Amino acid sequence: MRLPKICSFAVAAGLTAGSMPALAQDTEQTIGGPHAMGVGLQAPATSLAEQMVFLHDWVLLPVITVISFFVLALLVIVWFKFRESKNPVPSRNTHNTLLEVAWTIVPALILVFIAVFSFPLLYRQLEIPEPGLTVRAIGHQWYWSYEYPDNGNFTFDANMVEKADLQQNQIYLLDTDNEVVLPIDTNIRIQITATDVIHAWTVPAFGVKHDAIPGRTNESWFNIQKPGIYYGQCSELCGVRHAYMPIKVRAVAKEEFQRWVTEAQQKFAKVDGTPPAKTVAAAE
Known part of the structure; x- marks a missing residue:
């Protein structure tokens, strides 16, 4: 795996402690992340x-x-x-x-x-092909929220794991408390917006970098070819904690994704139209 030439993210694999138990965490491999002594762009996953x-x-x-x-x-x-x-x-x-x-x-x-x-x-x-799955990414100061409208419309926040809370194998500035879980071999449409200022949802291994603009929805798509962990970050200057809103995606087989959806529908279910409170509060 190689580092992106301009915007590199910091090394190797991290597995979040709060991830769904249905996921085979111990066997996942970090693919979409930089590695020490790497040169050039990250290895493509789409x-x-x-x-x-x-x-x-x-x-x-x-x-x-x-x-x-x-x-x-x-x-x-x-x-x-x-x-x-x-x-x-x-x-x-x-x-x-x-x-x-x-x-x-x-x-x-x-x-x-x-x-x-x-x-x-x-x-x-x-030119977005017929999507097999739609996911919404919503930028906030300074974390991301995700919605899965095709799978029961549940939603969750993904906050960076603070340095004091890091556990073994977790990577500072890259790991989040909740992962974006997506199936491989599926045309995934991502709808990107924001609630406050301009952010940018960027995952180099997917070839995706789109601005998240308040009041507007931008769309992109990708089809992940292999399971693994892929990292990204907000790439738009959005305030003092711009560097602290990473993106962590876990790509899994379709069957494993369906098992995760079943659990996520319970864990992240909206109550009276209101999603659960954030597991990690955004910094002031």
Whole structure:
């Protein structure tokens, strides 16, 4: 497993103490999380993420590398050939028609080349297939709430496990008191919104990063290919505890998911339209 290039989350597997007993916790593997000494993007867990990794590794990175070395070569040439000691009388040329046409057309062609690969992927991200499951993620300052409207409309909050409350194998800044449990091999539609300020629901291994905006619902989708634990975080600056609202997803087989749903319907059932109180209070 490899670290994401820009936004990395801190290492390895953690299993929450408050997880449902129906889940095979001891056999789960952390897949969607960074590992020490890793380089590059996280290993993809969905077809969308696989295409993003391909776009990054085989389209964008080579183009950026070539451009960077080209600009570096130009800088070295300018520094060596046109230094003051070698050119005491500077050139007074201000225009070169061929050069100006080239530096306009070549970047445009590079953008067209990138668009050939990126536009179909962008379209596929936004074209949501027939969902087998819908989940709602609601951002708050500073925790996430989740609703399962297809499975009895139960809801729960997922708060970060505070450092003083960490148990064995739990990871600070990554583990939550309640996990998002999802089935593998299922088209999952995630509806993302917020109640206060703009947040962002981001799980790199799924290829999902969408803003949670108050008064608006954004949608995305993914299909998890293998069971395991996947981590994410809010990636929008949303206040003083922005770094303390992680996302923890446990992907399980469909049969195991149904067993979890049966228990979750009891544990997280709404009473008179009101969900149970948060198990861990959000920090002031």
